[in-house]
Amino acid sequence: MDKNNKRSRLSEIDEKVLVAKSKRGDKAAFEELVRQFSRYVYTTAFFILRDTHEAEDASQEVFVKVYLSIKGFRGLSSFKTWIRKLTVNTCIDKLRLHSKTKDKKVSLEKITEEYEVVFTKFSQSLEKSFFNKETVKEVLKIMVSLDESYRIPLILRDLQDYSYREISELTNKPIGTVKTNIHRARKIIKDKLKSYR
Amino acid sequence: MNNINRYLKIARDAVIKPSDDIDKKIINRISHISKSDEKLLDEKFLDYFKKSNSRVYLIIEKIRNNPEAFTALVATVIFIIVFMLFMVRVFSSREKTAGNNR
Numbered sequence: 001m002d003k004n005n006k007r008s009r010l011s012e013i014d015e016k017v018l019v020a021k022s023k024r025g026d027k028a029a030f031e032e033l034v035r036q037f038s039r040y041v042y043t044t045a046f047f048i049l050r051d052t053h054e055a056e057d058a059s060q061e062v063f064v065k066v067y068l069s070i071k072g073f074r075g076l077s078s079f080k081t082w083i084r085k086l087t088v089n090t091c092i093d094k095l096r097l098h099s100k101t102k103d104k105k106v107s108l109e110k111i112t113e114e115y116e117v118v119f120t121k122f123s124q125s126l127e128k129s130f131f132n133k134e135t136v137k138e139v140l141k142i143m144v145s146l147d148e149s150y151r152i153p154l155i156l157r158d159l160q161d162y163s164y165r166e167i168s169e170l171t172n173k174p175i176g177t178v179k180t181n182i183h184r185a186r187k188i189i190k191d192k193l194k195s196y197r
Numbered sequence: 198m199n200n201i202n203r204y205l206k207i208a209r210d211a212v213i214k215p216s217d218d219i220d221k222k223i224i225n226r227i228s229h230i231s232k233s234d235e236k237l238l239d240e241k242f243l244d245y246f247k248k249s250n251s252r253v254y255l256i257i258e259k260i261r262n263n264p265e266a267f268t269a270l271v272a273t274v275i276f277i278i279v280f281m282l283f284m285v286r287v288f289s290s291r292e293k294t295a296g297n298n299r
Contacts, residue, residue, distance in 0.1 A: 031224050038220045043212040052215075059219060060226045065237050067227050074250045082249055089245055116214040119207075132207065139204045140211060158205040163262040190201050 019079050022070050030070070034063055037080070041087045047155050048091040050144055058094055062087050088160060092170055095148070135193070142192045143185075150185035153178050 015036070021029030041062050046055035066083060073082065117137045143154060152171060156162040164182075168175045238246075248254045260267045 030227070031220075034223050034227070035220045038223055039212040039215065042215050042219050046213050056215070056219065056222065060223050061237060063223045063227060064230060064234050065242055067230065068235060068238055069242075069246055072246065072250065076252055076255055077249060085249070086242075086245065089241070093241065117211050118214050119210050119212075132204075136204050136207045136211060139201065140208055143208075154205075158202075159209055165261060186201050186205075193201070 015079050016075070019070070019073065019075065023073065025071075030067060033066075033079070037083055038063070040080075041083060044084065044087045044155075044160070045091050047140075047144060047159065048088070048152065049094060054094065054098075058087070058091050062090050065090070084160060088156065088162075088170070092152070095152075138193060139189055142189045146185055146188065150181050150188065153182045154185040157182050 015033075018029045018033050018036070022033060038059060042055055042059045045058040045062075046052065049055050049058060062083065065086060073079075117140055119133065119136075143151060146154065153167050153173075156167045156170065157164070162170070164175050164178050167173075168178045171178065173181075
């Protein structure tokens with residue numbers, strides 16, 4: 001078992017213990033869950049909403065929902081999967097609510113000023129290669145600057161592991177369109193990455 | 198395109214450093230939950246909550262997300278059953294023939 005696997009197995013056990021304690025009303029355990037997952041939830045929210053304040057609001061909303069309902073959580077899926085889908089649902093709802101009033105086009109420069117990307121775990125090869133890390137950051141910056149119709153399916157598919165069918169249901173678009181948009185989004189990233197070099 | 202997929206895979210481990218202390222803000226928010234916050238548990242949330250707590254729903258979702266894998270699994274199970282039935286039949290007919298010869 002390599003280091004990363006061992007670590008993720010340990011955090012899985014930790015997670016289960018914390019969830020069990022939180023279900024019994026242990027506030028300290030719930031606060032530990034917040035510490036473990038807040039950055040993950042915030043990141044997902046930011047990539048979808050592209051606004052630091054909205055991402056913060058969404059993160060708080062997600063954790064309030066979790067806090068109010070954790071007693072009924074049966075744990076059929078992992079806590080991470082549960083909170084991940086809850087975050088995506090909450091953010092997509094917010095996006096729908098704001099899409100009529102907000103300007104959809106955000107400049108790449110404006111967004112890149114607002115955040116700093118860090119890595120939670122490194123594979124050894126990534127750790128060794130500064131170039132890789134910087135390229136991933138570049139890829140994320142381009143991804144965040146994409147139009148909603150490309151950005152959301154790409155995030156859901158490549159970062160959140162949603163199936164094409166799930167994305168199609170969530171975005172109310174046919175599967176064919178979803179697949180095409182994801183393919184185009186990857187191509188845009190590839191082309192922009194080339195032009196930066 | 199392969200490289201892009203590789204970078205996107207690595208990007209799964211990337212998180213954004215929030216400008217302020219996000220955990221403290223959330224913990225503070227949770228400490229001040231009021232009755233009105235229960236409105237957040239709206240119909241949509243309750244629907245998701247119910248589904249995420251249903252084993253049947255989760256299994257159906259898994260099948261719907263991987264129909265090819267499910268079809269392959271069913272085909273394999275059917276093949277194994279048919280093969281076993283065939284073998285049982287072959288052995289029993291052999292035994293019959295051996296009995297008749299005796």
